[in-house]
Amino acid sequence: MNYDLTAEQLSIKANFEKFCKKEIEPRAHLLDTASSEEVNSEIKVNIKMLADLGYLGMGHEEKYGGSNLDLFSQTVAGEEVAKACASSYLSAGASCGLFGVPLKLFGTDEQKAKYLPGIIKGEIIGCFGLTEPEAGSDAASMKTTAVKKGDKWILNGTKTFITNATIADVALVFAYNDREKGPGAGVTCFLIDKGTKGFSVSKPFDKMGFRGSPTAELILEDCEVPESAVLGQTGWGFIQAMQTLEYGRIGMATVCLGIAAKCLEHANKYSKERKTFGKPINRNQMISFKLADMMIMSDISRLLIYQACWAKETNNPESAILASVAKVWASESATQISSWAVQVHGGYGYIKEYAVERLYRDARLGEIGEGASEIQRILIAKDLIRKYGK
Ligand SMILES: Cc1cc2nc3c(=O)[nH]c(=O)nc-3n(C[C@H](O)[C@H](O)[C@H](O)COP(=O)(O)OP(=O)(O)OC[C@H]3O[C@@H](n4cnc5c(N)ncnc54)[C@H](O)[C@@H]3O)c2cc1C
Structure with missing residues (x-):
């Protein structure tokens, strides 16, 4: 088994990381604190920037302006978008994914021709x-x-x-x-x-x-x-909705992974700079073990998400369950990891100027949206009973 990203995926990751750090991340606090009117205009700016970068077309056919890339590549890019600004990930994903994917899978040629080019360019927004x-x-x-x-x-x-x-x-x-x-x-x-x-x-x-x-x-x-x-x-x-939500679960898991990865980045940086009792706080086992657990949990999220992408891409019969597994783990991990990140920041973690405060609030949606954790567990348990329970 080879865990390497391909040269193309490495280049996608590097491009998205660079762009999102420069253009999207500096706007995350603005979006988080804006009035609802400002949110309506500012989020469109981010959607358009991501569209111009090719993000909204990654999963769509070339004839409509997309690049027809695999789910795995989309996820690699998506993690970078989510690390920079979870709200941008959600709104861009609702347009090109929750709206765009069922259109791609089930729409007529006329419907696709009418909406997909605009969706991919970020000129039409869907929900x-x-x-x-x-x-x-x-x-x-x-x-x-x-x-x-x-x-x-x-x-x-x-x-x-x-x-x-x-x-x-x-x-x-x-x-x-x-x-x-x-x-x-x-x-x-x-x-x-x-x-x-x-x-x-x-x-x-x-x-x-x-x-x-x-x-x-x-x-x-x-x-x-x-x-x-x-x-x-x-x-x-209803069948169209359920098939769309299988992709949506991988999407929600990915935004949770991005949130978790960003929290780990902030917690590492802060804990090496913040000193108490004459030494950086990351030299205390209770802090360094939190950092270690944050890394273990986010790495498992990434592996489960990649596994779910592979299953979906290869039409594996387990793909729906693997998407649920990835979603439960990544969302519940993000809640825990973001809470630890706030803890590592002490009082500063409770202040809006520090990104972990926003990340902590953002993380909480993961266990609710695209099918709550309880529902995912019901689906996973039913599948286990079907296989082993009789
Ligand atoms: C910010 C945000 C964005 C969203 N975006 C979209 C969107 O774009 N499109 C869209 O259609 N929806 C969207 N949703 C809706 C989201 O998918 C639902 O909120 C979610 O599916 C849960 O439904 P509910 O809120 O009605 O909770 P309920 O179904 O009322 O559930 C309440 C609680 O009970 C639990 N529960 C329910 N049934 C059972 C059971 N049988 N056994 C055990 N526990 C159970 C649930 O897991 C949950 O914890 C969004 C929600 C939010 C908050």
Whole structure:
């Protein structure tokens, strides 16, 4: 087994590290502390910069302006983006990934031609609307409906916690068109453009972390869309959503890895400079062992994420479970690692000028978004019982 990155992946890593350190990281504090209006404009600047660097097109076909790179290369680049600014990672990922991936996998040629070139250039921003006020983990209990009237669909319902909602030009929205058929055949996904009659967006939520990435509700009130707004095929929406979330879990694991790696960087730097009782604090075993554990945990996250990417790329039947495994470990590790990083910084770790304060708040989303830890464990346990429990 070879753990080396290829020459191309090494060059991607170096390019992204250099660019993100210079252009993205210095804006992370600004995004974290900006007003919601400023966030809407400033995050678009970061999305555009990342698009110009080729980040938003890495997973998309060349004919739409992408570079069609493998998931592993995207993850190598993604870790560098996340280290620089987790909010930028989340918003860029919601557009090219949560919106772009289902479009790539299930969209018609016309739909792809309409949206993908703009998504890849960072000129169109997309979002993914699955969660509802009363349907998160249990997404199949969604209440949003789509009713066919002549050659139009009429949608009603509310989607909540939607990343990019306030800045999106287009949204993917999942709705029951036939509740009797159940989620497997009765949910359809629709592409809804900003400005469509009956489609509006709430004020953004005031969040604990990822404050540079706007989150809001999508509201559908007799929202009328043509048949051409159906993503791929009627009735396939829930399956499309679940397949998208498999990528989303690797994405959420990667942002957690970036947060953890950045925390380790800050904790190493601070603990060698900060002196107490006449010596740097990293010469105390209790601090140096924290640093060691931070490294062990983030290295395991990286290996599990790479394994999940490999499984997905090779169509391994274990790929969904391996994505869940990576997500649980990377997110829970990031919570622990960021907490230790604050601890290593002492009182300064509690002050906003120090990046670990933001990283600690950002880390907390990992265990909730893209399927909470409890849900991942249910999926992993079910799989174990299927294999070994009978
Ligand atoms: C910042 C942010 C961005 C987001 N972006 C998006 C987005 O772009 N698009 C989108 O569609 N959604 C998005 N979400 C929604 C996110 O995916 C959901 O919040 C998540 O799936 C959890 O759903 P919930 O909040 O309704 O929690 P609930 O489902 O109500 O769960 C509450 C708690 O109960 C636990 N729980 C639930 N069921 C069980 C069970 N059977 N056994 C044990 N424990 C259980 C959960 O794990 C959780 O800990 C975002 C959320 C946030 C906070």
